[in-house]
Amino acid sequence: MKPRPYPVSAQAAIKDPVLQAALANLQQRLGQGAAAGYQRFPEGPELRLKGHDIRLNAIDNLDILLEALADKIGQNGGHVHFAPDAQAAVDHCIAIARRHDVSMAVKGKSMLTEEIGLNPALEAAGIETVETDLGEYIVQLAGEAPSHIIAPAIHKSREAVGRLFRDKLGIPYTDDPPTLTLAARRALRKKFLQADMGISGCNLACAQTGHITTLSNEGNIRMATTLPRVHVAFMGMERIVADLADHDVLLRLLSMGAAAQDMAGYVSYIGGPAEKGRTDGPDAFHLIIVDNGRSRILADPDFREVLCCIRCGACLNMCPVYGKIGGHAYASAYSGPVGAVVTPLLTGINRASDLCLGESLCGACMPACPVNIDLPRMLLLLRAKLAEGDASWDVRVRSRAEQAAFTAWSYLIRNRFVYDLFLKGAAIGQRLLPGTPSMIRRLPFAGRGWTHGRDLKRLAARSFIQRYRNENERRSMK
Structure with missing residues (x-):
């Protein structure tokens, strides 16, 4: 199903009372909780600045670190595959599955696999693929995409989950969370035991030791990987x-x-297959390292900072825009402020222009980010490219009419005489617009968007400059 346009999805989300209550609770609980948590670090909130430096250092030395990681994993008996794009990554996974006669795979939560469209590709190849994170499992049963990086089913009420489990799992309807969780656990335990392949993401990888790290609070990733x-x-x-x-x-x-x-409740360090004589762990371990547009971002000094992101979702938990429209409006694996930067860079700035234009630029995302990424700066840069065009990113000017309007406005405000004439003309013209004596209810043409949800104050009978001059004249006459 083709996703709805961003403005349509956003308006629908704003009118959804269940989603609004869930988002408000999430932001109050996690957003404010993380902000307080940064203060509790022994190093203080300055640890975020150190984290930023660590991430930038890794980005600056990616080639060396990735080579070291691949060598270490190889020494541990694992296999590393480099994928330049989404299709190559999917092809690697399918080839591995066929090599090992895989018919069923269980997955831990992974935004990267959402980005590259892994699940539908595996299903098309005849491989049953089951999400094992409870939230991901819920949205998979519902045929939907995740709506938050760490809370994929935040948009679902427990009543909706109860109806879904009744229809999909064949259990009696209930909206009791522990009962629903137990039903999911029973269904997933069978899948864990039947699966030939486990698929996970990677929260962090360490070049020095040659391991990847996964985090979860449910233990499902540990089951899927062992x-x-x-x-x-x-x-x-x-x-x-x-x-x-x-x-x-x-x-x-x-x-x-x-x-x-x-x-996190479960932290796993994985660097290869199970050692000989060990019963837990896989017989084969494969790490697929995906580019899919990241090299292009890396090469741009203005945007490479976004690669510091560790996909925690903290910016979503503080963003007032995400807090009203949720994740589905972004029609991308990545939502919120980071999604408004990453998605245009990965999929096309013009194609995803609504995302960066939809953010408020309030700046709440930066102090919320555990590694202090300056997302507002990059949002402004994306807007500048849409306004002016940029051949290096294949960006065309989004609106020639808007560009012409701002060019004209720039001329007006730099020319006092012309600006005064414009104000006089506007003061006369505004009498034709509907509203009250003090407020304009509706602007014409492209200006309708400004008054769609609010009134606009009418121009004063005298401008500030006129009042200032009159006041000076009055005082000089005394």
Whole structure:
């Protein structure tokens, strides 16, 4: 199904009382909780600045770190595959599945696999694919996409989940969360035991030790990565650090930013298949490192900072725009402020222009980010490219009429005489517009958007400059 346009989806979300209540609760609980948590670090909130430096250092040395990681994993008996784009990443996974006669795969939550469209590709290849994170499992049963990085089913009420489980799992209707959770657990345990392949994402990778790290609060990722005989992990090429000291800092920041926790419930370090004689762990371990547009971002000094993102969702939990429209309006694996920057860069700035234009630029995302990424700066840069065009990013001017209007406005405000004439003309013309003596209810043409949800104050009978001059004249006559 083709996603609805951003303005249409956003308006529908604003009118959804269940979603509004859920988003308000999420932002109050996690957003404010993370902000308070940063203050509790022994190093203080300045640890975020250290995390930013660690991430930038990793980004600056990606080639060296990725090579070291691949060598270490190879020494541990694992296999590393580099995928330049989404199709290559999917092809690697399908080839691995066919090599091992896989008919069913269980998955831990992974935004990267959402980005590359892995699930439908595996299903098309005849491989049953089951999400095992409870939220992801719910939206998969509903045939929907996740709406939050760490809370994929935040848009679902417990009553909706009860009806869904009744229809899909064949259980009696209930809206009791523990009962619903138990039903999902029973259904998923069978899948864990039947699965030939486990698929996970990668929260962080350490070049020094050659391991990847996964975090969860349900234990599902640990089940998916140890029970099946094959484990395939997907990792964005930027999700790496140099050594364990850097890894420790980012792990703490990630846990706090994501869920206002000192540490996630389950932290797993994985660097290869099970050792000989061990019963837990897969027979084969494959890490697929995905580019899919990240190299282009890396090459741009203005935008490479966004690769510092550790996908915690903290910016979503503070953003007033996300807090009203939710994740589905973004029609992307990545939503909120980071999605408004990343998605245009990965899929096309013109194609995803509504995302960066829809953000409020309030700046709340930056102090919320555990690694202090300056998302407002990059949102403004994207807007500038849409306004002026940019051949290096294949950006065309979004609106020639808007460009002409602002060019004319720039001329007006730099020419006092012309500006005064414009104000006099506007003061006369506004009498034709509907409203009250003090407010305009509706502007014509392109200006209708400004008055769609609010009235506009009419121009005063005398401008500030006129009043200032008159006041000076009055005082000089005394």
